[in-house]
Amino acid sequence: MTLSRVAPATGRLGLLMPGMGAVATTVIAGIMLARRGLAAPIGSLTQLGSLPMRRGDASSEVPMREALPLAGLDQIAFGGWDLFPDDALATATNAEVLSDKHLNLVADELRAVRPMSAVFYPEFVRRLHGTNVKTAPSKADMVTQVREDIRRFMRDEKCDRAVAVWCGSTEVYREPGPVHATIESFEAGLRASDPGISNSQIYAWACLQEGVPFANGSPSLTVDIPAVLELAKVRGVAIGGKDFKTGQTLMKTLIAPGLKTRMLGVRGWYSTNILGNRDGEVLDDPESFKSKEVSKLGVLESILRKDKMPELYGNISHKVRIDYYPPRGDQKEGWDNIDLFGWMGYPMQIKVNFLCRDSILAAPVVLDLALFLDLAQRAGMSGMQDWLGFYFKAPMSPAGTSPEHDLFAQHERLHDTLRRVAREQV
Amino acid sequence: MTLSRVAPATGRLGLLMPGMGAVATTVIAGIMLARRGLAAPIGSLTQLGSLPMRRGDASSEVPMREALPLAGLDQIAFGGWDLFPDDALATATNAEVLSDKHLNLVADELRAVRPMSAVFYPEFVRRLHGTNVKTAPSKADMVTQVREDIRRFMRDEKCDRAVAVWCGSTEVYREPGPVHATIESFEAGLRASDPGISNSQIYAWACLQEGVPFANGSPSLTVDIPAVLELAKVRGVAIGGKDFKTGQTLMKTLIAPGLKTRMLGVRGWYSTNILGNRDGEVLDDPESFKSKEVSKLGVLESILRKDKMPELYGNISHKVRIDYYPPRGDQKEGWDNIDLFGWMGYPMQIKVNFLCRDSILAAPVVLDLALFLDLAQRAGMSGMQDWLGFYFKAPMSPAGTSPEHDLFAQHERLHDTLRRVAREQV
């Protein structure tokens, strides 16, 4: 990684979100309230965290916002795309994530945020039927339309730069194919409306072409295909992914390293999730669930290395379930059962019940990813930003290497990179 | 810390345990079986762990037993003291920790391990009434008797060195007083049978006088008094403590750093424990519980720094309960409820139910502490071994400093120290 001198964060930053549902509107409302001092952006490292300027030395900590030339909350302009035409206030009200008390304080500002029409090939998104959608003769034309959206948005909102964070639903599971192999094959595919090219890939392609960094918050196949990786390099744009690490997987990547530290064995890990929001509805479709399942299953294997410690981790039954369960709305709930064993193999059990809130956990992740990607871009860091793995369930890693899933190792890695950037500022 | 060249681990090592109940007999049986290849010493870093020879570089890992001149399991001889005269087989059978299948395999060896008579001033140990106890005109004479026990044991068992690990019950809560201030005041107190001198302090004093390193597995006031710290320095003996970090607190020091990493706020943490073994019976006494409670409560405050992040951790309701509940025997159970909050202050909850086994979790800790203390002693590291904080609920730290409770930071610290020792071997 070569760093340039980091350009200052002057001017306005567009935050573009494909998928403006519960998560995106929670991000928007929260930032609007935070910049007026009416709510705290809890969970955000860029806003509340500190960076130790020397590794392992707490006494050298400096607030992130001082240590790094990050864009400020006041500089952010909000935009995005959605299948439904509702403005951010209507969407947030329906989502029932935030209280009326909070929404009322920024109602007018929220009402002014309206989604642009979406790219929507329905074969990638089950269970949803959109009305606010684009039509175009080919997928290449769709890319063109999205690029025009971006340019118009930046012009209207007087933005100097933009970043995109995918906040939409999970798409159905797909393996990468020949169409995803190179820039050329992908562009040919766009022109031919190749069925292997998904909605999220169209957004990513358009963003990169416009020089807009892109992070993928869902488990869909989007920026982790060779063609996109290549384009990011060629165009010098930062990308990150995939799948926000929020509830159950967050706990998993925190507990598993702890058990390993103590050399406690694991015989089984059963995880079930119930959730009732639009995300849950989409995941009720088996093909969409497959995307999520693959994303969630890799975690343990990577942390608990069965090859290195077969007597402890050589035989783990790992099951992950997600069930659509409407009564809870956005309040996702996870139940984990861990079968572990200690001295002489005697069995023990840990059960973790996490009553969390999907959008509340995701919102600060979106904000941090936006600000860090913008920072990376200004520091000349293009292509895959694997130091952002801290925020993802299925972190990217260079070909031939395994991603790091241990939350604490990811955190250290994030800090290491930020320290390097901090030293390069103008 | 100055290291000498580390002497090799030749000859036999005595493992002396004041308190030979469920924990001690689980240690003994497990080591007997492990050295015959009949059970794995799961949970022990010295037996199963690896040491990365370069920080953060997994590819440089070497098995602990190769990296360090640790005593081998075959070299260990078992001894100790207890209020009850039962041999290790009878005690282990009553404790119902290990299955008959396991105990039968080493029945004869276990039967041969008999506790020496105990120092027992009953005002420090509620709810228990011992029969295998020493009598002496003064506490000074008690020290003398214990020293003679140690010498006789080492002679009989042909030991070259010994280490002591307290595996007994929790004593009633006491603040340190003038008698604990200096070597002189303590020795005068021993002669006068000062009521402030506890059973565990008598054992520790005798061990240090005999050059035997001492670790305190309970929350009692034992090696963490100025007189003992001074004696350890003067006599050049390593000490460690206190209170084995096993079930609920282990989970706490693993989850709390994770929440902090993500900048999630904590509003409350309620912990309750039910346990039915002798430990539970003793803790049913309010004064003994006080010792445990103080040991357990410090953890959160240290990890979640309210001074540094008042908006996240400035107002935590932290409650710890321990209840004696006979039906479960040694199978301790913890239930934790964590009230956390995220983006804009919205509340979430985590509940952790840990069905653990007290002695199974403590046994590998005893083994590791014994081998690491012996290693430290051979490396010339005397006095407080605060790098062993990884194993303790209430780790020692130099006067004027706060102990580290974060499990991962403790683990890193342990590795740092072991790497230094590894480089100093002959």
Add this chain to the structure above:
Amino acid sequence: MTLSRVAPATGRLGLLMPGMGAVATTVIAGIMLARRGLAAPIGSLTQLGSLPMRRGDASSEVPMREALPLAGLDQIAFGGWDLFPDDALATATNAEVLSDKHLNLVADELRAVRPMSAVFYPEFVRRLHGTNVKTAPSKADMVTQVREDIRRFMRDEKCDRAVAVWCGSTEVYREPGPVHATIESFEAGLRASDPGISNSQIYAWACLQEGVPFANGSPSLTVDIPAVLELAKVRGVAIGGKDFKTGQTLMKTLIAPGLKTRMLGVRGWYSTNILGNRDGEVLDDPESFKSKEVSKLGVLESILRKDKMPELYGNISHKVRIDYYPPRGDQKEGWDNIDLFGWMGYPMQIKVNFLCRDSILAAPVVLDLALFLDLAQRAGMSGMQDWLGFYFKAPMSPAGTSPEHDLFAQHERLHDTLRRVAREQV
């Protein structure tokens, strides 16, 4: 029990609540909303339930409100006493039980409900310091003042009848003494301000003297003393108690009969509660907790008869904990662990985690008790109404008999009595 022809429920019914905190204001707001069709009185048998006119015959069910001459919600007038002078809107707002959306709909009505000043001998109520309190030379004078309050309230509110339901805090534990033995001894005690006479007893005495039926929602010693029982008979007034059966105990009296039905053994039952409202604060005092503990512990013994089935229920470790834990406010939480055993004695476990809301569960109980006591009074049923045991943790039963705790048996008993009343209507 002899029934008279039941007088019709004409005119207005005063609902008097000593203790106008979270529970009382939830009752009041709920009834105000329900009678305007803005919220459903969920949990109330009088409002939603049906009565099978023939035992065990579901096809003969008739809505309670048709089967019985119950007072209607529109006929109820609200009053009461409290240590704090806040009106019902202010109290409900502070209590954070009901949403602003609900409270706003009846804000004016609630604001008009103001507590009368309270009888407050502070030695019975720890942790609270009231400002809206009566002064009087003797406890007898206090009774007089409360009686005047009742008469004034009924006159002002144009009530034809009234009932009282204690909704205040738990008082410290007291055994009944000689002062509670007879009407004479109690009246002498009132005049002498006997320290054994509590605040709640003063209210009960005043109510009975005024012919107002009285139910005790707390575990305090109130209507279950011989003097009050005698007075209730003499004055022909209905009484009921004690301690609303809401969260954890409700679950217990539902699960225990189920286990017994299947002849499954029980070896232990551990119950802990965390709650953060005023009730929790009061119960943090050991003497007040004692009242609650005694009330909660009797349940299992009565349902699981150890004398009859010693091999199943002869040796149960039953523990009950209540801990004050502010983060949760009124949202009480119970965690139960049940150690049971089956075929050949093999052990199993059930854990029940109840995230309940204290006032939400209590409110319909208050309404039902008020309407049923009023019904009983009109039916000429005086003294102890043990058929209301369905609603209480520590149900009253005639001297020398054991109370029934099985929820299903209590429900059957309630129905039996109501059927008798239904047949006696005019």
Add this chain to the structure above:
Amino acid sequence: MTLSRVAPATGRLGLLMPGMGAVATTVIAGIMLARRGLAAPIGSLTQLGSLPMRRGDASSEVPMREALPLAGLDQIAFGGWDLFPDDALATATNAEVLSDKHLNLVADELRAVRPMSAVFYPEFVRRLHGTNVKTAPSKADMVTQVREDIRRFMRDEKCDRAVAVWCGSTEVYREPGPVHATIESFEAGLRASDPGISNSQIYAWACLQEGVPFANGSPSLTVDIPAVLELAKVRGVAIGGKDFKTGQTLMKTLIAPGLKTRMLGVRGWYSTNILGNRDGEVLDDPESFKSKEVSKLGVLESILRKDKMPELYGNISHKVRIDYYPPRGDQKEGWDNIDLFGWMGYPMQIKVNFLCRDSILAAPVVLDLALFLDLAQRAGMSGMQDWLGFYFKAPMSPAGTSPEHDLFAQHERLHDTLRRVAREQV
């Protein structure tokens, strides 16, 4: 129901179990130990329960074994069929339900119990591959072979009577078809080896033809088809089913009536199960799971009548999951989340975690069903024994009626019937 004078339980009773796995061997070993006084038959009403001779009058209780002419444990002979040839000792050892300590006490007796070869059309049983199976030209010949097995068993074991209780795996889901409509169509189907005729139906047909009562412990379509019901009537044989009510469903039919009693609303009920025994392996097949799911889902709807109380139970999200999870073996675990609501619709949650043991809960049910079916048979009660619904997840009920699922109502019904039988004894 017409009763004859009940014939006495003289002579030996054969207990025939199709499917001799974990459940059947737990039954057998438990009865062998119980009749020697070495283990208690906990969970069995016939062995430990009492019958109130007058409804609702506990003082009139008489032990079941005195009130009714039940066969004694000493009179039972064990037999059955299985796909695997292992004897009962080998099977019980593999199943790891009972401890070696228990099995050793009756090892020789268990070793002598060997399964007869099984009827095995593999299309009905996924995931299992048997070796101890019959071959025959047609399904009619299979019936003949099973009838010969029964006769030989009764002759060899000198039995006077026999009962059969299906203890095998769940078969794949099937709707009843024309072949199941009448005795004639079924017999034609047998001769034509109709693919709609399952293994369990072949056993049931053979048993009824031999006058052996049959209970179905699995959710498969077996005795609940018109042809079998008709045959049971014609041949005068008692039948019962289906699907033993053991873990999670047992809890459900106990909690749901309790919530209804209190008029608390239910918005969702999510149930997941993890189990690792052969049963779990079979249910991992989607078609077999379908059988179980249908059986488990009916419960709530029947208890919580949405038609009668739409505001409380009109909109319940009810999900049931079963996951094969090997680490736990026979120790099934259920986790239930209930979303309920109270006063004014405010939401609450109950979570139930049941760490149960499948075979331990099923064994007393098998014993009771065997003894009660034998009793019914001697009392001349033929056809569907719907009063045994207490023991089943999907109880049978006469055509056009809904089955009763409420555990307490089922228990009352059982008692009512037994009282009638008790009065008819010779």
